[in-house]
Amino acid sequence: PMFPLGSVFLPGDIVPLRIFEPRYVEMMQQMLAGQTELDMSFASVLIARGSEVGGEDQRRQLGVVVHVEQCVATPEGGYGIVGLASDVVEIEEWLTDVPYPQAKITIRPDLTSAEGSAIDLQRRIKVAADAIDQMLQEMYGPNTQSEILGSNYLDTVELERMIANSESLNDALWFVARHLPAGPDIRYDFLSCMTSNDLMAALESGITHTQ
DSSP: OBOOBSSOOOTTOEEEEEEOSHHHHHHHHHHHTTOSSSTTEEEEEEEEESOSSSSOOEEEEEEEEEEEEEEEEOTTSOEEEEEEEEEEEEEEEEEEOSSSOEEEEEEOOOOBOOSSOHHHHHHHHHHHHHHHHHHHHHHHOTTTHHHHHGGGSOOHHHHHHHHHSGGGHHHHHHHHHTTSOOOHHHHHHHHTOOBHHHHHHHHHHHHHHHO
16 A cells, blocks of 8 residues: 655654545555555655645655554544654555555665764764754754654654664664654655665755755
């Protein structure tokens, strides 16, 4: 099952959605009945041109798997869901849009390790995190930031824990990247990265273009 959207989600993102369009309501009904290939999961890709509602949109080739963590039926006959984005996927072939979009996908491997010093990557991640934290404080203010961003607040304690473990640097990179208040094109560039060095460079570039 595929869910094209006007937003780009990154691994680790929390994905809240209100599902009301009949084709996606049917998708959720089939998921809940265990009739879909991915158990309580779908893949989300960015709509490059067109609308989220009604179909006939043009879609990008990269996205993420979204695991449905919470699902509540609404009085209008739809669903409210909270999902968690995980693996990066690449579309091999679009199959059909009936009754809802479906595609053959490949799950991309994790980011390959950075060439060079892990210490240097740790330093660059911290610099990027500091820049993003400053942006968020300027946007929302230090006293309201946590309330506004909720669970997406840049938790520096959690970040330090990930950075301290050289085997968690990819997690730290995605953690910092998903907090950058950037548009879909920059976030899509993050998805296209194949190595941790690539993602670090894309993140630094994204910060420059967002500031």
